[in-house]
Every structure is written in structure tokens, then in C-alpha cells.
Amino acid sequence: MPTINITSDSIIAPEQHFRIFAGPGAGKTHLLVNHLKYVLQHSQRLDCSKKIACITYTNIGVETIIKRLKFGSDRIEVSTIHGFIYHNIVKPYMSFIAERFNFNVHRMDGHDDHIISRSKIKAWLTSHISRANFRHPYSYEQLTRLPQYIPAIGNWLASMQYKFIGENLEFVMENGKAFYIDDNGRRVNLSKVNCLDKLLPGLMDYKKNLLGKRYFTS
Template sequence: MPITTINSDYKIADIDNNFKVSAGPGAGKTYWLVNHIKNILHTSNKLSITRRVACITYTNTAVETIYKRLGTSSSQVEVSTIHSFLYKHIVKPYVSFVAEQYNLDISEIDGHDNIVLSNYSFLKEWKERTGQQRINDDNIVSEAFNKLRWKIDNDELIARTPYPFKIGRYPIKNDSYLEYKKMTWEKGIIHHDDVLFF
């Protein structure tokens, strides 16, 4: 993709190509993007009721800002974060194809969240399923779940924590984090990070 230096009033003549905007804070990226979207809405002959402009941004705050600045022009624009876009257009329509493989209860799925299950009955079941009944500090377990980050390596989901969590002299087993993930899927809960996995 060629790099073009622009100012905030620049208009791209060829509106049919993808592009990436990169600039520092306060440089006018959002201002330019909103004007570019408006330009597309007024000049494109490819838009229709079912064909819209997709605008993917990093944060929910940016999504709200862009919608607000588009005003009445926003009906033919879908502004979302990458996670929301993937969930709506990839995960939700097609997750049924992998639901059985991951024991995912698709009847319970209602979006993606940053929910961390840590109630007593859930943690009790997790301890039993992972053979860690000796762990008695649920707050540390909850903290470990909150700090989990996931990596996909050769189609395998791998849990990562910033440091090993221990309760007394008992460390939380690394493979038990995947059991946590499986238990959430059984309840139809898709975490924010899961969107990229599925």
C-alpha cells in the first residue's frame, strides 16, 4: 500500500480502495475520516440498502465520536471496533460450525464481553474439574482469571498470565486455565479475546 501524506482537508479521489490512516493524537484523523465517509456517501454509486460503508476503529469511544460527527449520514455506515465487527459478521453467523468442537452453548450467546466468572459455585466446579480443591482463596483465583491473556499457536489456545499465581504453596496449574475457558463456553459466554480465536 503506497503512503500518501495528507492534511485534514485532503480528499481521496479513488474512493473504491481500502486505506489506513496513521497519525499522532490530535492530528485530525477522526475529522478527516468522517469527512471522507461523507464524501463516499455522496459520490459512490456502489452503496444501497444492503451495501454500506464499514469503518473499523480501535475503541468504543471512537465509535461513538464518529457516529456523532456523521449525524444523519450514519444510516449507511457501520462503525465498530474490530472485535465487534468480527463478532457480528464472522463469529455470530458461523460459530455454530465449531460449537460442538468447543462445547459452546450457542443458545446462550449474546455478544462478547469482558465478563470473568468467579462466583462460588462456578469456582467450586472449576476446582473439582481441575483437581485443585486445595485452593481456598477464591480472590486470587479470580485475579488470575482477570489477568489471563490468550495466545493462538498452531490453532491451539494457550493461556498466559503475567506471573505464576500461587495460593499458599499451591500454584494454579497452567492447563486449568483452559478448563476455565471451556466452562465459560459451556455457559455461552464469549470473552472479548475469544472473538479473535473463533
């Protein structure tokens, strides 16, 4: 795609793909809002049952765009990526797998941010399915009492993603995130075999603890 110079008032055809490079205050939001209005008025692909999806990174961005649209907001769905996935994928289809995980879909009221905390990690380790297999230097007492381990495990948990492997949706972790800096300033990674692999079987329980017991029937 060739590079061309535009202004915040430039008109871009509804079917034309484009990517904008511009610094803060250059008018990107102004251009985006005008483009949404233009697509709504001139697109040949929209009909009464179709909407425009506008996905942004932050809730502030969502509020700003909705405020500036003034009209057509019922035809333009503005949301964060998390909000879009929740409303269009998770909420409509969760019922198909809810019974498998004893999940109460009637109590779903939005997505929850993954907030790492020492208390949640310690509670998870306390009830961990593999706790009996934790061994020195990663025994339960060491993992929960030595100051370097909880932050390292927290960094590891924060890297949690989901990936289809064949037909199964599985957790994918970045083991390189599970590290701490020792007293000599050296980076020390938690052992994959002796620590992280033993923590893996409890990841679903960790996710359940994050959501809270009220979402599950048992």
C-alpha cells in the same frame, strides 16, 4: 509509502491506502468522517448491495462518528472490532457449530466482555474436570484460599486467545502472565507442568460459565 503533511480537511482518494499519525485534538475524527462521506459519494467499487466498514476501538468512538455522519449511516457500518466480529462472523455462522457445543443460538443477543472475578474463578476451580489431580503446592484448597493464586490465575485467563492449529481452533494462553509477587518482592510464576497444564482441559467450561447456563441446552 512516503510521508506527507495533511490537514483535517484534506481529501484522500477512495482507493488510496493511508495511515495517520497525529496527537489528541488534531482532527483525526473530522478527517475520518469526511473521508467516509467522500468514499460513499465517489468510490467506483460501491453498489447498492455493498457497505463501508468503519471499525473503531470504543463505543464512544462509534457514537461520535455516527453522530457526525448525519447522512449515509445506512451505507456505513460503524462499530467496535468486537461488535463487527459478532454481527458479521459469530452471529451468522454460530449455528454451524452450535449443536457440537449444545449452544442455544436463539438466546444470543450480543457479545459479552471478559470480566475476571474471584467468584467466577473459584466456581470454575470447584467444578474443574481435573480437580482430583491438583497437588501441593497447587491443591484445590491452596489455589482457592491462598491470596496470591486467584489473581495470578486471573491474569492468565485474561490472556486467553484463539488460534487455528491445523484445522482445529484452540485456546492459546500466555503462561508468563500467571505470576504473583512474593513477600520479598520477587516475581514467582505458576508452574506450567504442575498447575497451568492441569487447568487447560477446563477452559471451555470456564468460557461456558462466563456466558451463563442460559446459553447452553445441557
